Amino acid sequence: MAEEKLVKRSEDYSKWYNQVILRTEMADYAPVRGCMVVRPYGWALWENIRSALDQRFKATGHVNAAFPLFIPMSFMEKEKEHVEGFSPELAVVTHGGGQKLEEPLVVRPTSETVIGYMYAKWIKSYRDLPVLINQWANVVRWEMRTRLFLRTMEFFWQEGHTAHATAEEGEEETLRILDVYTDFAVNEAAVPVIPGRKSDTEKFAGAVRSYTIEAMMGDTKALQSGTSHNLGQNFARAFDIQYLDDTNQLQHAWTTSWGLSTRFIGAIIMTHGDDQGLIFPPRLAPIQIVIVPIYRNDEQKATVMPVVQQLGEELSSFRVKIDDRDKVTPGFKYNHWELRGVPLRIEVGPRDVEKNSVMTSRRDQPGKPGKKILPMENLAAQIGELLNEIQASLLERATAFRDDHIHEADDYDSLKEVVQDGWAFSWWCGDAACEAAVKADTRATIRCIPLEQPDGSGKCVYCGKPAEEKVYFAKAY
Amino acid sequence: MAEEKLVKRSEDYSKWYNQVILRTEMADYAPVRGCMVVRPYGWALWENIRSALDQRFKATGHVNAAFPLFIPMSFMEKEKEHVEGFSPELAVVTHGGGQKLEEPLVVRPTSETVIGYMYAKWIKSYRDLPVLINQWANVVRWEMRTRLFLRTMEFFWQEGHTAHATAEEGEEETLRILDVYTDFAVNEAAVPVIPGRKSDTEKFAGAVRSYTIEAMMGDTKALQSGTSHNLGQNFARAFDIQYLDDTNQLQHAWTTSWGLSTRFIGAIIMTHGDDQGLIFPPRLAPIQIVIVPIYRNDEQKATVMPVVQQLGEELSSFRVKIDDRDKVTPGFKYNHWELRGVPLRIEVGPRDVEKNSVMTSRRDQPGKPGKKILPMENLAAQIGELLNEIQASLLERATAFRDDHIHEADDYDSLKEVVQDGWAFSWWCGDAACEAAVKADTRATIRCIPLEQPDGSGKCVYCGKPAEEKVYFAKAY
Numbered sequence: 024m025a026e027e028k029l030v031k032r033s034e035d036y037s038k039w040y041n042q043v044i045l046r047t048e049m050a051d052y053a054p055v056r057g058c059m060v061v062r063p064y065g066w067a068l069w070e071n072i073r074s075a076l077d078q079r080f081k082a083t084g085h086v087n088a089a090f091p092l093f094i095p096m097s098f099m100e101k102e103k104e105h106v107e108g109f110s111p112e113l114a115v116v117t118h119g120g121g122q123k124l125e126e127p128l129v130v131r132p133t134s135e136t137v138i139g140y141m142y143a144k145w146i147k148s149y150r151d152l153p154v155l156i157n158q159w160a161n162v163v164r165w166e167m168r169t170r171l172f173l174r175t176m177e178f179f180w181q182e183g184h185t186a187h188a189t190a191e192e193g194e195e196e197t198l199r200i201l202d203v204y205t206d207f208a209v210n211e212a213a214v215p216v217i218p219g220r221k222s223d224t225e226k227f228a229g230a231v232r233s234y235t236i237e238a239m240m241g242d243t244k245a246l247q248s249g250t251s252h253n254l255g256q257n258f259a260r261a262f263d264i265q266y267l268d269d270t271n272q273l274q275h276a277w278t279t280s281w282g283l284s285t286r287f288i289g290a291i292i293m294t295h296g297d298d299q300g301l302i303f304p305p306r307l308a309p310i311q312i313v314i315v316p317i318y319r320n321d322e323q324k325a326t327v328m329p330v331v332q333q334l335g336e337e338l339s340s341f342r343v344k345i346d347d348r349d350k351v352t353p354g355f356k357y358n359h360w361e362l363r364g365v366p367l368r369i370e371v372g373p374r375d376v377e378k379n380s381v382m383t384s385r386r387d388q389p390g391k392p393g394k395k396i397l398p399m400e401n402l403a404a405q406i407g408e409l410l411n412e413i414q415a416s417l418l419e420r421a422t423a424f425r426d427d428h429i430h431e432a433d434d435y436d437s438l439k440e441v442v443q444d445g446w447a448f449s450w451w452c453g454d455a456a457c458e459a460a461v462k463a464d465t466r467a468t469i470r471c472i473p474l475e476q477p478d479g480s481g482k483c484v485y486c487g488k489p490a491e492e493k494v495y496f497a498k499a500y
Numbered sequence: 501m502a503e504e505k506l507v508k509r510s511e512d513y514s515k516w517y518n519q520v521i522l523r524t525e526m527a528d529y530a531p532v533r534g535c536m537v538v539r540p541y542g543w544a545l546w547e548n549i550r551s552a553l554d555q556r557f558k559a560t561g562h563v564n565a566a567f568p569l570f571i572p573m574s575f576m577e578k579e580k581e582h583v584e585g586f587s588p589e590l591a592v593v594t595h596g597g598g599q600k601l602e603e604p605l606v607v608r609p610t611s612e613t614v615i616g617y618m619y620a621k622w623i624k625s626y627r628d629l630p631v632l633i634n635q636w637a638n639v640v641r642w643e644m645r646t647r648l649f650l651r652t653m654e655f656f657w658q659e660g661h662t663a664h665a666t667a668e669e670g671e672e673e674t675l676r677i678l679d680v681y682t683d684f685a686v687n688e689a690a691v692p693v694i695p696g697r698k699s700d701t702e703k704f705a706g707a708v709r710s711y712t713i714e715a716m717m718g719d720t721k722a723l724q725s726g727t728s729h730n731l732g733q734n735f736a737r738a739f740d741i742q743y744l745d746d747t748n749q750l751q752h753a754w755t756t757s758w759g760l761s762t763r764f765i766g767a768i769i770m771t772h773g774d775d776q777g778l779i780f781p782p783r784l785a786p787i788q789i790v791i792v793p794i795y796r797n798d799e800q801k802a803t804v805m806p807v808v809q810q811l812g813e814e815l816s817s818f819r820v821k822i823d824d825r826d827k828v829t830p831g832f833k834y835n836h837w838e839l840r841g842v843p844l845r846i847e848v849g850p851r852d853v854e855k856n857s858v859m860t861s862r863r864d865q866p867g868k869p870g871k872k873i874l875p876m877e878n879l880a881a882q883i884g885e886l887l888n889e890i891q892a893s894l895l896e897r898a899t900a901f902r903d904d905h906i907h908e909a910d911d912y913d914s915l916k917e918v919v920q921d922g923w924a925f926s927w928w929c930g931d932a933a934c935e936a937a938v939k940a941d942t943r944a945t946i947r948c949i950p951l952e953q954p955d956g957s958g959k960c961v962y963c964g965k966p967a968e969e970k971v972y973f974a975k976a977y
């Protein structure tokens with residue numbers, strides 16, 4: 024029953040990623056090409072992500088709703104950039120109830136259009152604003168090259184859609200959500216993202232300005248992990264979202280949209296995982312603690328098991344799993360749960376019972392350094408602290424790794440070298456032509472123009488013209 | 501700003517139902533015919549339903565996952581009865597990414613087929629059983645005559661799919677879930693459902709036995725409110741779900757499926773609502789308590805508002821809304837929240853502050869009988885009790901209404917009369933021809949063969965032949 028060893032990340036990162044997902048039963052391939060099944064272990068992680076985000080949305084005044092899966096094809100065509108961006112990716116329903124439809128229906132790739140239509144119906148006066156609605160939903164984009172979690176034909180996400188009375192409020196909302204995403208990524212997922220603005224080339228189809236949180240994966244590639252869009256009045260004009268202001272004038276509303284998807288699961292896997300498998304941050308881990316009883320015979324079992332059961336109850340405020348399987352060895356269990364990224368293991372053997380203590384092993388520090396004997400007394404509090412330490416240390420390690428692989432590149436030769444194995448932080452003049460040239464040469468794109476900018480100005484890394492902003496160039500998923 | 505009065509239920513029940521949903525902003529019509537938008541107030545109710553059910557599923561050992569939206573058309577055809585039942589209702593994707601697909605994809609109307617395919621892949625040995633998975637998802641059935649919540653083209657539900665080693669375990673699971681549904685309906689929604697078996701004519705396409713919880717609506721029509729299906733080995737054979745048993749023999753698994761949908765929101769509306777609007781059971785109500793401050797001038801406002809704020813905090817373990825709108829009268833607010841079914845209102849005026857008490861009004865007892873002055877001291881506990889009383893009294897009232905409208909009908913003439921305005925409880929011989937004849941004559945169908953049966957036997961209400969079971973005949977949604 025021994026499981027075959029994972030491929031090393033240094034040997035084949037992409038294979039490691041797929042293996043770890045399939046073997047830990049986080050997800051599987053669906054019969055339809057490009058679709059995935061999120062299995063219970065993966066979905067439990069998503070439920071924890073969802074709940075951490077949902078709390079933050081509600082705390083900032085948002086409410087949930089559910090908009091329809093099907094969108095009339097004609098809706099997609101109302102916003103010019105939007106249709107250009109999305110039409111190559113659409114799944115189209117042409118038949119329903121045995122009949123050919125008069126107008127084909129699109130399976131939503133995102134919901135700005137249909138929500139815009141509803142908002143136009145609901146919003147009459149400035150008193151109805153702001154409208155702050157989010158939905159947790161599935162969307163479909165016809166992708167040719169798919170990867171589990173990172174890019175699948177159907178994926179799961181939340182999409183927030185808000186409408187405001189002024190441009191300023193729209194921009195405020197867009198940035199508020201960028202903050203929420205950053206806070207979630209850093210403090211719940213221990214993924215040290217960099218919040219910033221997208222270049223015009225990279226922005227959402229139909230947006231005035233797009234913001235992103237960008238994360239560095241274990242192979243130094245960038246992953247766009249959540250986006251927040253200021254849509255200006257583009258969709259309000261396309262869908263007639265108008266309101267009477269307090270002077271009784273008809274105005275177009277200002278709208279935003281923002282989303283974070285099951286792709287973030289990929290971010291967690293590739294930020295923290297190691298050659299032994301997954302490592303989950305304690306705050307989101309489906310199982311935070313696994314308890315493994317150690318015994319060699321029935322007598323020892325009779326000594327150990329009652330203590331294990333009692334421990335399980337004592338630690339019930341955590342997400343605990345007792346692995347009481349009889350037919351596999353403790354060593355097999357260690358590997359099993361290490362592969363699955365459980366942050367903390369507790370071993371209880373006859374000697375521990377005697378000494379009134381337990382052995383703990385941190386997943387983030389394999390081997391001796393991560394082992395610690397803890398007295399039973401006041402155990403829950405000690406375990407709580409230990410989980411906090413693990414959470415903090417994962418963030419620290421990921422931040423150090425990221426910072427080690429970000430290099431200032433002031434000239435183009437340096438940039439070309441840097442993006443082979445990291446991100447380049449360089450001045451950029453703002454010209455899309457420079458951005459395109461870099462991409463053509465190196466496959467690196469502008470991941471974001473970070474909100475935090477150095478003082479002063481410099482010269483564009485590509486053309487040498489004056490530049491006001493520094494940006495991150497990197498290869499990306 | 502006064503809202504137009506609702507139509508009376510006795511005048512036009514169906515119009516009342518639509519009006520109450522649209523005016524309370526629970527849902528709205530989507531641009532695609534037959535689809536709905538569940539608005540925040542409706543979705544908040546669904547979130548509470550979901551959480552009450554999800555807890556019960558998890559407590560009985562189930563886990564959540566997510567299976568794909570798209571199903572290859574050929575899958576639908578593998579189980580003969582299943583395809584006959586569902587093919588008239590399918591929405592079909594024929595184009596993706598700008599190309600015609602080789603094989604059309606069905607938007608899932610239910611997921612037995614695609615989950616069967618995955619289970620065949622995952623299940624190898626008796627050690628892998630049982631598999632107990634649920635998903636919260638949207639499904640699509642092409643319906644011609646739609647009603648908000650009751651029958652919409654896209655709807656939201658949970659669908660559980662389990663696989664077992666023996667026929668007995670499959671039947672046990674099917675009945676366990678029927679129990680879970682009954683417990684949820686009665687104790688959370690105060691909807692006194694009758695659990696029972698479906699006749700063969702009414703069972704799920706592909707099931708061996710279907711069970712249902714049937715509820716009586718305010719117009720005495722029946723609503724099938726949740727179903728649990730024993731699928732025997734039908735889907736296991738169609739999809740090759742096989743396992744090696746403990747003697748190393750290959751066996752087909754035994755599977756079940758069960759679902760409860762946003763239709764249940766319709767059940768809540770039509771069980772409890774009155775001519776003033778919605779009445780929500782406290783355990784599921786999105787807002788359990790609304791606090792309305794009463795004042796005539798700024799001085800009174802300055803007296804009242806701090807007490808209202810403090811009350812809000814004191815009652816924060818409940819779902820509380822403080823209606824502090826300045827531009828509408830208390831009377832307007834009363835109507836507003838009565839329409840929206842908030843179970844309990846608390847009024848706080850200057851005199852209440854003086855007397856250190858509050859006025860409470862129960863939504864289920866409009867006018868004087870439902871009013872009560874409560875001292876401020878220990879208010880949260882008193883309010884908790886009051887909400888429990890409301891919950892109990894809603895169940896009692898709905899049960900009394902149901903029992904008043906169920907009549908024993910021993911002969912066919914009585915049955916025909918009874919089903920005009922109620923349910924008939926009658927002996928049935930088990931012959932589908934009798935069932936069909938009753939339906940053709942009266943539009944009443946067999947809603948269920950209740951689990952609880954009287955002793956003895958009788959004569960079929962239609963044909964007079966010996967009958968072993970009593971059933972409910974009723975018109976249904």
